[in-house]
Amino acid sequence: MGQLIFETILNGVQFGVFLFLISAGLTLVFGIMNMVNLAHGSLFMMGAYIGSYVFQQTDSFALAVVVAIPFSLVLGIALEFLALRTLYARDHLDQVLATFGFILFFNQLVLRVFGATSQEFRLPDLINFPMPLFGFTYPSYRLIVIVVGLAVGLALYLVIAKTRMGMLIRAGASNRAMVGALGVNIRMLFTLIFGIGAALAGLAGVMIGPIESVESGMGENKLILAFVVIVIGGIGSIRGAFIASILVGLVEVIGRVFMKDILRTFLPEEFAQTAGPALASMSIYILMAAVLFFRPQGLFPARTG
Amino acid sequence: MAGANVVRTPELRVSLGDPRFVLLAIGAVVLALFPYFGHAWGQTYLVSLVAKMLIFAIAAVSLDLILGYGGMVSFGHAAYIGLGAYAVAVFSKYGVDNGYLQLVAAILGSSLIALFIGAISLRTSGVYFIMITLAFTQMLYYLGISLEPFGGDDGMNTKRSDFSLRALGLDFTLNDNLFVCEKRVDKACKVDDRDGAAIYYAAYIALIASVWFTRRLVASRFGMVIRGAMSNPIRMQAIGFPIYRYRLTAFVLAGAICGVAGFLFANHQQFLSPVYMNWLRSGEIMIMGILGGIGTIYGAVIGAIGLLTVEELLEGYVGKDYWQMVLGPLLVVLVLFANRGVYSLIPHEMRKVPMFVVKFALVIAGMYGFIWLMSKSSPILKIAGNIPHLPLYVIFGSMLVALALRFRQDRRAGHG
Numbered sequence: 001m002g003q004l005i006f007e008t009i010l011n012g013v014q015f016g017v018f019l020f021l022i023s024a025g026l027t028l029v030f031g032i033m034n035m036v037n038l039a040h041g042s043l044f045m046m047g048a049y050i051g052s053y054v055f056q057q058t059d060s061f062a063l064a065v066v067v068a069i070p071f072s073l074v075l076g077i078a079l080e081f082l083a084l085r086t087l088y089a090r091d092h093l094d095q096v097l098a099t100f101g102f103i104l105f106f107n108q109l110v111l112r113v114f115g116a117t118s119q120e121f122r123l124p125d126l127i128n129f130p131m132p133l134f135g136f137t138y139p140s141y142r143l144i145v146i147v148v149g150l151a152v153g154l155a156l157y158l159v160i161a162k163t164r165m166g167m168l169i170r171a172g173a174s175n176r177a178m179v180g181a182l183g184v185n186i187r188m189l190f191t192l193i194f195g196i197g198a199a200l201a202g203l204a205g206v207m208i209g210p211i212e213s214v215e216s217g218m219g220e221n222k223l224i225l226a227f228v229v230i231v232i233g234g235i236g237s238i239r240g241a242f243i244a245s246i247l248v249g250l251v252e253v254i255g256r257v258f259m260k261d262i263l264r265t266f267l268p269e270e271f272a273q274t275a276g277p278a279l280a281s282m283s284i285y286i287l288m289a290a291v292l293f294f295r296p297q298g299l300f301p302a303r304t305g
Numbered sequence: 306m307a308g309a310n311v312v313r314t315p316e317l318r319v320s321l322g323d324p325r326f327v328l329l330a331i332g333a334v335v336l337a338l339f340p341y342f343g344h345a346w347g348q349t350y351l352v353s354l355v356a357k358m359l360i361f362a363i364a365a366v367s368l369d370l371i372l373g374y375g376g377m378v379s380f381g382h383a384a385y386i387g388l389g390a391y392a393v394a395v396f397s398k399y400g401v402d403n404g405y406l407q408l409v410a411a412i413l414g415s416s417l418i419a420l421f422i423g424a425i426s427l428r429t430s431g432v433y434f435i436m437i438t439l440a441f442t443q444m445l446y447y448l449g450i451s452l453e454p455f456g457g458d459d460g461m462n463t464k465r466s467d468f469s470l471r472a473l474g475l476d477f478t479l480n481d482n483l484f485v486c487e488k489r490v491d492k493a494c495k496v497d498d499r500d501g502a503a504i505y506y507a508a509y510i511a512l513i514a515s516v517w518f519t520r521r522l523v524a525s526r527f528g529m530v531i532r533g534a535m536s537n538p539i540r541m542q543a544i545g546f547p548i549y550r551y552r553l554t555a556f557v558l559a560g561a562i563c564g565v566a567g568f569l570f571a572n573h574q575q576f577l578s579p580v581y582m583n584w585l586r587s588g589e590i591m592i593m594g595i596l597g598g599i600g601t602i603y604g605a606v607i608g609a610i611g612l613l614t615v616e617e618l619l620e621g622y623v624g625k626d627y628w629q630m631v632l633g634p635l636l637v638v639l640v641l642f643a644n645r646g647v648y649s650l651i652p653h654e655m656r657k658v659p660m661f662v663v664k665f666a667l668v669i670a671g672m673y674g675f676i677w678l679m680s681k682s683s684p685i686l687k688i689a690g691n692i693p694h695l696p697l698y699v700i701f702g703s704m705l706v707a708l709a710l711r712f713r714q715d716r717r718a719g720h721g
Binding site: 097100105220227228282 | 372378380425428429431432433435436437439440441443444447448450451452453454584585588591592595599629632633634635636637
């Protein structure tokens, strides 16, 4: 039981950290340009696909990671430059629709190019073994995901809190027009942020690829979770996205594993069997609805007014 | 919220001198006669397809009520389709086929859930509203997946609702079931059952009723209040309108109408699946409204028929495997270049109609020809070597060029 609890909690953290990689870019895009980008999940998917493709060709996981990140960066910048930037001035409805179109396109594209079966993407044994930790064991690769995610989070925090570029990003998130009026090329800055967000999504894709299956449409569920995260965390706030990611990750994973047992303590067995899985998959949405009910702007609102 | 403060002033009155009214009337008559011709030509599938279009048109109309007139971008409208369908499934699972009961349950169920979702969602606005409505629909979707008694993930078969007079408690043998007539042996009834004319007309009547109702509603004082709340909520509140309550009422009405669409859809498919509530479905309903033009009601009907027609054509001509690859970029292009919707393109004056008809015919012919060309060219290209889907690259490429050109224009206009 102790092992199970330990593993579940770490899995929750790992899932949360992974969600953070996807949400970080999305929340900045959302917060600064006020743009709803549903195609972010497609960037994540493309990262995973390219990673698995490189892996199949070269049999090297390291190379897959190294190729997938710049690929996602370039793809993100290209997408932003060619299509998405015309949408900033439009209302959310147009943004939702156009990026929805991109989802359809990318999902079908990978089906055509790579086929309908899920892609082969294995981990080398060197980084994938049960690792002893505090008297329990835990898969070493998941630990690597946690460490990488925390490192990325720390790096983002340092960039945003300590550098000039970070200052501009924060300023842009709270008042875009004013930053532009002060002579900052906000469009250029934004293309860069979009690219970084895409690269992080690609990194998330290539890291989660070996754990989950690489297939068409894999980005959509993650995209919705990422939206839940940034809405809970407060749009445009990296700190909010981080805390909300961990929260959502923990609630999701712990709910999946223990919801039945929790319900069993005060409800009849039969009911717990049926309601457990239902309640588990609904729990993060309930969390989101509750947060929005009490704090309509999320936990850490970056925009004021 | 760039677009929310654009005041759309739809023309609520129609007259015989208005080509829009004439076109709509022609459309209504054609749709009314469609099953007759469809059956005469042996196109039973087409009748079923158009019935599906009409059902989705009801859903799109109900979304337009809150989206086009209330500015409430609900990204979870498919929830009510699912709820209406579940009303049929739950009753039929326990052997209650009574259609009147099922219909009332569908309307009540979706209204209640809409009341709950709306009461929480309407506390937020903008992107938060979009996301929270999406989240609630996802909740219902996962709830549906885990409801094993009702098929869970796989869905379940449902029986058609019983709309006979017997279901009303009247013992008439004269008028049997409207939807199902296995028990009757005369020929006319068997034709009815096979060809799905009954479900077609049920959808047709429901659509006419919901269009009529929503048009009346948005023109009423109530409609004026929610439209006012869309263009300037603060002023409306200052005047003294409790806009939250007005919006919530509109949200619940839209949910109820969409619940009817779900009820009809379950009867049409004779199947229930949680996929009815998938967020892609919500997106599709939204696309219908926007393609036709939001804030017009009629536009939603045009959009629903148009989108499902294009999907069907693409699926038929381009192939099941990659029609979405064409539809996706098509949507992007439509949003970027024609964001006012199809309905707004129809002229107001009679003298402009011939030109419009010519242009419209040209566009349709062009699209049709394009799809035909693509279906014809792919075998040649397959022979040509390892670029089997060159047409797709051509469309996507030209789209990118068009966007790049547009981007340059924006720059020149000083938006850069």
